[in-house]
Amino acid sequence: MPELPEVETIVRDLRSQIMGRVITGLVLRERALTYLLQTNSEKFYQGMMNQTIITILRKGKYIIMPLSNNNVLVLHLGMTGKLWVYDSPEVDFVDQWSGNDYVDKHTHVVIELIDPSGEDDDLELHFNDVRLFGNIWLVEDVQDLNHIDVPGLKGLGSDALGMSLKEFTKIMNSRRSIKAILLDQTKIAGVGNIYADEACFCAQIHPATRGVSLTEEQLDKLWFAVKTVLKQGIKHRGSSTSDYTTTDGSEGSYQHYHRVYQKTGHKCVECSAAIERIKLVGRSTHFCPSCQREGK
Numbered sequence: 001m002p003e004l005p006e007v008e009t010i011v012r013d014l015r016s017q018i019m020g021r022v023i024t025g026l027v028l029r030e031r032a033l034t035y036l037l038q039t040n041s042e043k044f045y046q047g048m049m050n051q052t053i054i055t056i057l058r059k060g061k062y063i064i065m066p067l068s069n070n071n072v073l074v075l076h077l078g079m080t081g082k083l084w085v086y087d088s089p090e091v092d093f094v095d096q097w098s099g100n101d102y103v104d105k106h107t108h109v110v111i112e113l114i115d116p117s118g119e120d121d122d123l124e125l126h127f128n129d130v131r132l133f134g135n136i137w138l139v140e141d142v143q144d145l146n147h148i149d150v151p152g153l154k155g156l157g158s159d160a161l162g163m164s165l166k167e168f169t170k171i172m173n174s175r176r177s178i179k180a181i182l183l184d185q186t187k188i189a190g191v192g193n194i195y196a197d198e199a200c201f202c203a204q205i206h207p208a209t210r211g212v213s214l215t216e217e218q219l220d221k222l223w224f225a226v227k228t229v230l231k232q233g234i235k236h237r238g239s240s241t242s243d244y245t246t247t248d249g250s251e252g253s254y255q256h257y258h259r260v261y262q263k264t265g266h267k268c269v270e271c272s273a274a275i276e277r278i279k280l281v282g283r284s285t286h287f288c289p290s291c292q293r294e295g296k
């Protein structure tokens, strides 16, 4: 699942590629209507066409695109969603609704984007999603981008990258495990399984440690570790451990720098002990039993 660094990489790419473009064509294939689209398709079409994409923002793992008519396009990539930008037209937009057989079978939405100055070629934005857990909303007449009426986005915690130590200390004041707290998007937005495990290793704290039992020093270390691994992830354009690609279809490279995630049985880079895997809050959790002792 794309986490904060992967979504941030996509958002930064999109900003340079499609910001200021005008939506002039839209194909919604059948499975987009059944699974992905959370807005009435006619409203979606009418509310999108001929509008300019003002900017592209990220909040947690959500991608937010305000349009020139105050509507806002909101995307969540779910497990396997990808956004690809094509600079050579793939789709015939004349037959708007039927879609075209020759685009990838897992591409469910195609948006045609023209350069209003006419200087650059038309682009296409493809939403590809193998497992169909992604979501797409068009929210009408948004006055405040901090209050967009989309489930999940409304109750989202502060973004992990911008969170202060004071706020981090507050959300960690819980009897739940630090892994559970880090994954809770209502407490801290953007961290998923990869970066939670890497952050706990970086801070040398066992992921099952209860938030409330962290010492002041551990809180400081963990807060810093979360930001550090997220920033490193962005620097390496995300982690491609299964499906994630950037908008040109290329992979991120942070998976080559993972120290515990999916490293079960490998030697710890710090102490050579074998990395172990346990289940915590239903998720595979990777850690070094020697560097990250429980109750340490």
Ligand SMILES: [Zn+2]
Binding pocket: 268, 269, 270, 271, 272, 273, 288, 289, 290, 291, 292
């Ligand atoms: Zn170790």
